[in-house]
Amino acid sequence: MYNFNFHAASSLDDAVAKLGAAEDGTVMAGGQTLIPVLKQRLANPTDVVDLSGIAELSGISASGNGVTIGAMTTHAAVANSSDVPAALRAVAEGIGDPQVRNRGTLGGSIANNDPAADYPAALLGLGATITTNQREIAADDFFTGLFETALTDGEIIKSVTFPNATKAAYAKFPSPASRYAMVGVFVAQAADGVRVAVTGATDCAHRGPKLEAALSANWSPDALDGITIPPDHLNSDIHGSAEYRANLVIVMAKRAVAAAG
Amino acid sequence: MPTVSMTVNGKSVSGEVEARTLLVQFLRENLNLTGTHVGCDTSQCGACVVHVNGDSMKSCTMLAVQANGADVTTIEGLAKGGEMHPMQQAFQDNHGLQCGFCTPGMVMSAIDLVAKNPNPDEATIRSELEGNICRCTGYHNIVKAVQQAAKTMGG
Numbered sequence: 001m002y003n004f005n006f007h008a009a010s011s012l013d014d015a016v017a018k019l020g021a022a023e024d025g026t027v028m029a030g031g032q033t034l035i036p037v038l039k040q041r042l043a044n045p046t047d048v049v050d051l052s053g054i055a056e057l058s059g060i061s062a063s064g065n066g067v068t069i070g071a072m073t074t075h076a077a078v079a080n081s082s083d084v085p086a087a088l089r090a091v092a093e094g095i096g097d098p099q100v101r102n103r104g105t106l107g108g109s110i111a112n113n114d115p116a117a118d119y120p121a122a123l124l125g126l127g128a129t130i131t132t133n134q135r136e137i138a139a140d141d142f143f144t145g146l147f148e149t150a151l152t153d154g155e156i157i158k159s160v161t162f163p164n165a166t167k168a169a170y171a172k173f174p175s176p177a178s179r180y181a182m183v184g185v186f187v188a189q190a191a192d193g194v195r196v197a198v199t200g201a202t203d204c205a206h207r208g209p210k211l212e213a214a215l216s217a218n219w220s221p222d223a224l225d226g227i228t229i230p231p232d233h234l235n236s237d238i239h240g241s242a243e244y245r246a247n248l249v250i251v252m253a254k255r256a257v258a259a260a261g
Numbered sequence: 262m263p264t265v266s267m268t269v270n271g272k273s274v275s276g277e278v279e280a281r282t283l284l285v286q287f288l289r290e291n292l293n294l295t296g297t298h299v300g301c302d303t304s305q306c307g308a309c310v311v312h313v314n315g316d317s318m319k320s321c322t323m324l325a326v327q328a329n330g331a332d333v334t335t336i337e338g339l340a341k342g343g344e345m346h347p348m349q350q351a352f353q354d355n356h357g358l359q360c361g362f363c364t365p366g367m368v369m370s371a372i373d374l375v376a377k378n379p380n381p382d383e384a385t386i387r388s389e390l391e392g393n394i395c396r397c398t399g400y401h402n403i404v405k406a407v408q409q410a411a412k413t414m415g416g
């Protein structure tokens with residue numbers, strides 16, 4: 001790991017100012033991705049601004065319409081909160097291992113946008129809204145590509161608001177080694193209709209229009225019989241071929257619908 | 262260089278570190294607390310698990326500066342008055358270790374596991390120890406040790 005200047009930010013304004021003053025600054029949340037990246041020298045920031053001291057960035061608050069979760073809220077806190085709907089708790093509970101969940105955060109996970117990360121599927125599946133220090137971004141516009149998001153330089157995620165859904169569930173086929181999703185599918189009957197989001201299969205999490213159409217007509221696992229996913233643009237690696245993942249998308253979608261009831 | 266101060270095993274400590282110094286390096290190299298091991302250095306194996314403010318964390322994937330002001334417990338901080346912690350005793354009683362390399366991290370994770378799940382069943386123990394890899398024991402006696410300790414720890 002190359003060395004860098006470390007700053008503990010005391011407020012969001014302080015973090016923005018410290019990032020602005022840095023030659024090449026980056027924010028750190030739980031560090032569960034950033035520290036491995038720094039160790040491998042895949043990034044070489046001059047300055048790292050730690051967000052952990054900013055109280056307003058963590059916490060969970062439920063309202064009649066949904067739940068808002070601060071960017072710095074750990075996966076463990078989400079998994080154990082009675083204010084969080086069960087489907088979302090299950091997403092957090094399935095991330096990595098207990099030690100990763102004790103440090104990794106919601107904001108860090110979605111800012112990183114790993115192709116196999118779990119939270120992006122939940123945000124897309126529930127039609128969440130991301131609030132940054134500058135604006136609100138719909139989940140549908142946020143995840144733009146491999147490790148790419150709509151965030152601009154210096155933009156910091158404050159919180160994510162998840163609207164209530166009538167029914168929702170997540171089904172994931174974890175890589176036996178890392179626990180990241182080989183494929184994960186989040187399904188929901190949301191206020192704006194049926195939403196299906198797939199992670200692990202391609203560059204980044206995305207909606208599944210064919211699956212949404214089938215489930216809108218008939219909310220049942222059988223409704224997905226006969227749908228095939230073309231493997232052309234799917235991820236293929238030592239853990240599984242594109243064809244294998246294409247099949248997993250349907251299997252996980254069926255399991256999620258069955259679990260949602 | 263940044264100065265860090267924290268409580269380690271009940272004692273206040275401080276030291277100068279580079280920003281890139283990992284918590285595990287600070288514990289092992291500055292404080293000579295070599296009970297905390299580094300197996301993989303890539304957040305996979307759990308040999309480096311310590312408690313930070315009561316929660317188990319991988320000290321190879323945390324900067325020393327991130328632990329500034331924190332309360333840290335390592336394997337060296339468990340025994341009280343020459344008596345092993347019930348979890349350490351249970352590992353000894355159940356032959357829950359062979360080479361012992363994974364054991365400090367395993368014990369620290371297991372204590373957090375029992376604190377959060379006072380009556381864990383076998384499946385819970387196995388899934389909650391997902392972040393700790395053991396190349397010797399086959400895990401069976403580790404699970405038995407955690408079951409025994411959960412009882413003696415008053416679960």
Ligand SMILES: Cc1cc2nc3c(=O)[nH]c(=O)nc-3n(C[C@H](O)[C@H](O)[C@H](O)COP(=O)(O)OP(=O)(O)OC[C@H]3O[C@@H](n4cnc5c(N)ncnc54)[C@H](O)[C@@H]3O)c2cc1C
Binds near residue numbers: 026028030033097304
């Ligand atoms: C062993 C292991 C297993 C894992 N398994 C899984 C898994 O099964 N599923 C899964 O989804 N993930 C998994 N992860 C990743 C984990 O969820 C991380 O917590 C997550 O990727 C990053 O969160 P973090 O808080 O640690 O962010 P950091 O590592 O601190 O930051 C990651 C990136 O996000 C940026 N960032 C952080 N916070 C903000 C913010 N508020 N605003 C703007 N940018 C920000 C940082 O600058 C950095 O670029 C695993 C990680 C490990 C080490």
Ligand code: FES
Binds near residue numbers: 305308309319320
């Ligand atoms: S050394 Fe930290 S997880 Fe392996």
Ligand code: FES
Binds near residue numbers: 362397
């Ligand atoms: S006892 Fe040898 S690695 Fe676990």
